[in-house]
Amino acid sequence: MCDPAVASDDILTDEYLIGLGQQVKPFEDAARSFKSEIWTKRIVLPRFDVQRNGLVRRISGLVEDALSKVKVDYVALPFGYFDMDRVAEELATSLSGSESLLCSVKLSDLGEALEPERALSAARLLRLIAEVGGPLSCARFAFSCGDQLGTPYFPDTASNEKGFSLSLRCVREVQEIFEKRKGREREEIGLLLKGIEAEATAASKHSSLRYIGMDCSLSPWMEESTAELVSTLLDGEFGGPGTHHAISLLNRTIREASQAVKTRGFNEVMLPVAEDSTLKRLVLEGRITLATLVSLISVCVVGLDMVALPLSTDLKILARVLHDVAAIVSSKGRTAGIRIVLVDGKPGDEVEMGQFGKVPIMDPLR
Numbered sequence: 001m002c003d004p005a006v007a008s009d010d011i012l013t014d015e016y017l018i019g020l021g022q023q024v025k026p027f028e029d030a031a032r033s034f035k036s037e038i039w040t041k042r043i044v045l046p047r048f049d050v051q052r053n054g055l056v057r058r059i060s061g062l063v064e065d066a067l068s069k070v071k072v073d074y075v076a077l078p079f080g081y082f083d084m085d086r087v088a089e090e091l092a093t094s095l096s097g098s099e100s101l102l103c104s105v106k107l108s109d110l111g112e113a114l115e116p117e118r119a120l121s122a123a124r125l126l127r128l129i130a131e132v133g134g135p136l137s138c139a140r141f142a143f144s145c146g147d148q149l150g151t152p153y154f155p156d157t158a159s160n161e162k163g164f165s166l167s168l169r170c171v172r173e174v175q176e177i178f179e180k181r182k183g184r185e186r187e188e189i190g191l192l193l194k195g196i197e198a199e200a201t202a203a204s205k206h207s208s209l210r211y212i213g214m215d216c217s218l219s220p221w222m223e224e225s226t227a228e229l230v231s232t233l234l235d236g237e238f239g240g241p242g243t244h245h246a247i248s249l250l251n252r253t254i255r256e257a258s259q260a261v262k263t264r265g266f267n268e269v270m271l272p273v274a275e276d277s278t279l280k281r282l283v284l285e286g287r288i289t290l291a292t293l294v295s296l297i298s299v300c301v302v303g304l305d306m307v308a309l310p311l312s313t314d315l316k317i318l319a320r321v322l323h324d325v326a327a328i329v330s331s332k333g334r335t336a337g338i339r340i341v342l343v344d345g346k347p348g349d350e351v352e353m354g355q356f357g358k359v360p361i362m363d364p365l366r
Helices: 014-032 055-067 084-096 116-133 135-139 171-180 185-204 226-234 243-260 277-284 290-296 315-332
Strands: 042-044 074-079 101-108 141-145 164-167 211-215 304-310 336-343 350-352 358-360
Touching (some): 084 116, 084 135, 101 116, 116 135, 116 315, 135 336, 141 315, 171 226, 185 211, 185 243, 226 277, 290 315, 304 358, 315 336
Parallel strands (some): 304 336
Antiparallel strands (some): 141 336
């Protein structure tokens, strides 16, 4: 992932985009020297505050032009605290027009209550994104409770640093450590992280880009399931008694192991439903509810991530869900992202979502 820097929060200029292309070249040089497989290459932009109509469309259009000139898979375009009703149509249209553009909007500040009207504005924006671009547009959009952090995890991210950072697909390796290295989990995970960082440090020497750290969060991809890993620690089914404690223990292990490397971002367990086969199965079987996932925010960065709800969900109910998330995040004192996917269907149905496969629709009232 490349984190390009800008001198100010001014609108992107053509000159800046030319500079962006020039920064990606040394990133390619660094990427080629990695021994580990690089799954995706991403650009994180600085956060922009939208003050006038047309600005979202202008920025997203310039980013699209830049993507046609550089070899990256995705770009994150974060926005600050703005009037969501005023720019809803622009944002929804921009997301529907690109498979590579991901956006986030700051929903609330930590330590402050989410205002009722702002929660309703956010619910209206989310529904419009779904109506204009469908569920995959929702998957490329997040609300941020607190400021977006500098992390390779999308879409809830922002950066003003020049350099490259890493996120890892290592759930399977960590699962094996917990199964076969009991009593040495922290040390073994630390060695795993240090090995990857050694590659990053060596790669930076082949490039003019500085290595700025890794987000050591455990993030699933289908059969590489964080829910399954939590079940291993729990010695029981995910969602049952002891789940919060098991996640807390896993987070502590990550936190202690990651002291061996340079970190940035979240560095916690992630539970995106649509990206975890075990979570999808448990939701489909009715063993995990929306209330379960909301409660888990208290012990990890789950937020509500890649959760499918009916498009017909009442806006007041959506607003209440956002209120609950914002309240827990504020109490916890750490930023979290929210990705809710609104789909045309009813609870218990499954919706086809491209690379995510079939995703179960949850009941917003449970």
